[in-house]
Each structure stands twice: as C-alpha cells, then as structure tokens.
Amino acid sequence: MKTKFFKFKFTKNTKATISLLFLMVFGSSFIMAQEKHSDEDLAKKLANPVANLISAPFQSNMDFGIGEHNGARHTINVQPVIPFKLTEDINLITRMVLPVVHQDNISGYGNSESGLGDMVLSGFFSPSKTKNGLIWGIGPAFLVPSATNHFLGTGKFGLGPTFVALKQQNAFTYGFLVNQIWSVAGDQARSDVNQFYFQPFATYNWKSGAGASAMMELTQNWMDNSTTIWFTPSISGVASLGKQKVQLSAGPRFNVAAPAAQKAKYGFRASVTFIFPK
Template structure:
C-alpha cells in the first residue's frame, strides 16, 4: 500500500510538472490568431458577400483548416480552403472568379448557380526566427472542384508561388503582407487561361479584453483582362474579439470594404464574418 501511494504521488507530481499551470493570456492568443504563420492548428469558418455588381451579389462560404507541421527550427504551414459559392450572373474581380461567370440567363434568377467552387491549397515553409518576425515561402494551388458547366470558378487547375511576411510588436500591432501569383496549367478548353495575382496587406491593432481593430484587404489583379478591367482595390476595416476557452481560443471578426477600383462587372463593396477555432500550445 505504501508503494502504491508513493507511485501515485510521483505520477501526480509528474503530471503537475508537465501541465502548464499558467494558461496563455489573451494577448498571447491574439498574437497567435493574428499571425497566419503561427504553428497552431486552427479551423477558420468564413462567410463573405460581394455586392454592388451590375448582375447581383456573390455569396461565398469558406472552411479553411490550417494544418502545421513542426520540426527542428522550421514549420510548414498548410492551408486548405473549401469554398461554396452562389452567384446570379456575369461577375468578376474577386478571387475564384478570374473571369465573369456566365449563367444560362446571363444574370437574374434564370442564371443563378450555387455549389462547390474552386478549392485553394497553400503551403508555406517558415523558419523560427524570433517572437516579432515571421516569413514563409511556398507553392499555392487552385483545384477546379466547381462544376465547369456552371462556371462557379476558373475551370482550370492553376499554381504558382506564394510568400508572406509578418511583423508583430511586443504589445499592440501586427503587420502582415501576403502575395500570390497563379497561372493556369490545364483545365476546361471552354474557359480562358488564368493569370491572377492576390495581394493581402493586413493591419491589426489590439485593444483591451481581447478586442482588436483590423484591416485585411485583398487586392486582385487579373493580368489577362484589359488594363482598365484588371484591378480590384478595396479599402475598409473591421473589428474582432478573441475569447480564451481553457487551453484553446475562439477568434471572431466582422469586416466591411469598399472597392475604390473594380472592373465594370465586379462588385463595389463586400462584408464578411469569420469564426476561427484555435488549438494547441503557444
């Protein structure tokens, strides 16, 4: 009995040493949530609406798990993005629609289509540097998982390079810049070739109690479009709130943007909401 008590006490002591008695602070969770290269498994779920296009709006729901692989001094950050889209007509100027969607009715209820759109996958190789600077490079892919006859995406398998840089101050600010360029490789012969650049400058400013302000703009360039129809350039901002839940966290945010530059068939504004479930040790 004495040995059983000693062994039990030893196991309890070991468990106490192995468990971090001090859970991450809201500030630490914010840094992890706002750094796309943070090696934490997370499950972002996003809804975005693009409005103001001549033929109507585009609804996009996304499920985008981030799956890190850690090894000595390096991380591989993998993100798979599954998209469900609904759109009524000839619309372009957003990621996933490098050329206008053309429905049977060319807009209106007769041309509306909804379903699985293109799937994106990006993998960043990122070295451990310090607590303030992160950067990663790697490939990005677009898989034409939409139904080509309904043209809910590009209709092409595309690929290209991706790069990201993140700077975080010790307290309040996170600044990030992401760049991707994709070119079509093969796909539907009825669809135009793709050459699309995506630039994402991001600014986060943290407030007390898990609140923060953000601007996460997505600038699009479709290089095969005429020069006056090539760019989508938004401006806007949003607000977010992070909740610590035991050893995990939930990050929520809402955003709104106005496109100061957009193609004739593109949307003029967008709104979005995201909920991210974040897991793992910091």
C-alpha cells in the same frame, strides 16, 4: 428582388468534400495536447498567417449591388490552417481556402448558382524562431478546380509561388501576403489563369484579446488586364464557447476597384475561427 443567401444545393460529392475537411481539421486537433494560452496570445497568433497554431476559420462575405443586374453573392470561405514541425528550425504551415457560394443575378438576370468554388492550397516553409519580431514564409500555391458550377470556377489547375512577411511589435502586427498562379492544365475550352494576389494587413490587439484590423485584397488578372481591390476594416475578440476557444470578427467590405460586371456597391464580412492551441 429577394436574395436567398442560404439556399445552397449540395451534391453528394460536395457534402463528402466538406465532411472530409471537417474531419481533417477537427480530427487533428484532438490528437494534440492542449495548453492554456491567454486571449491576447491567441489573438496575436491569429494575426500571424504562419503561426504554429491549428485554426479553422469560417469567413462569411455578403456582397450586394453587383454588376448591371444589381446582383448579390454570399461566399463562405472555409479556411483551415494546419502547421507541421519539419525540423527544429523549420515549420510547414498549410493553408486552404475553399469557397462555398450562392449568387443571384450575376451570370444573367434571374440566374442563380450555388456550390463550391475553386480551392486554393498553400504551403509556407517558415523558420520556427524569429528575429526582432520579423516572421516570414515561402512555398507553393495550388489552384484546384473544385468548382461544382461552370460560373463558380475556372476549370483550370494552377500553381505558383507564395510568400508572406510580417512583423509583430508590441500590440501591432503588420505585413503582407502575395502569390502568383498560372494555369498548367484543365479544360482547354476555358480561359487560362494568370493571376496575381496581394494582401497587405495590419492589426492592433489589446490584452483582452480584442483587436482592430485593416486588410486590402488586390487581385490582378493579367489575361484581361483587370484589377479587383477590396478594403476590409474589422473588429474582433476572443471568446469561449464552453471549453472551445473562438475568435469572432466583423466589418464592412468596400469594393474599391473591379471590372464593371463584377463591381459591388457594398458588402459585409463576419467570421468565426475555432482555435486549437497546442
């Protein structure tokens, strides 16, 4: 079996959506004055999901041996983070996850699907000042039915609460992110969405900007009472591409639990994050 991971078929609407996202993220960075930050400082901010830092992560997940047909999936998650200062005491941290997917032999033997998945938008209202290294944020999460293929999305619009809490102590960052989304509109022929997501994480950063981290991602589908768990350890480092600061990271993915039709034998994650310090 040959898997063509990079053969995406984009429609005009898909290209327009991605172009708009690039304009929003990279365009906003140019209107903000930049200051010098150490690599260690940037790495610690990137370990904080609600840091006051513009970033544009592109996360590549490659999973193999999925289901009974030994399928494969390549997902590129476009994940821009844009903070806004609402008051002297409160920041609004907006985060988006837009999957770009190609998969083979998952919906059926010999079948291939490519395109966008459903988008998740989150907004965290977070205090601008921390106490004893404790950081938190709370707000809404929205599920947007942006999938361009029936097999890549839910066909539903959903919403619910999201919360993040973490502590940064010396070189360590540890905490968790959680959300619960219920569908409220969309294609009536599709199944409703009632989904819980829990992501504990821990990171250790050296003064060089290098880091080692571990993350668990648990998704509980309450509609069919199924649980999916991924565990991803990784290493990372901050580097410069000319004047542009980036963080590079990579590590294996372990599918600890999943329904039989979706369980992968093994996977790999690599990401590049463009950093725009204010």
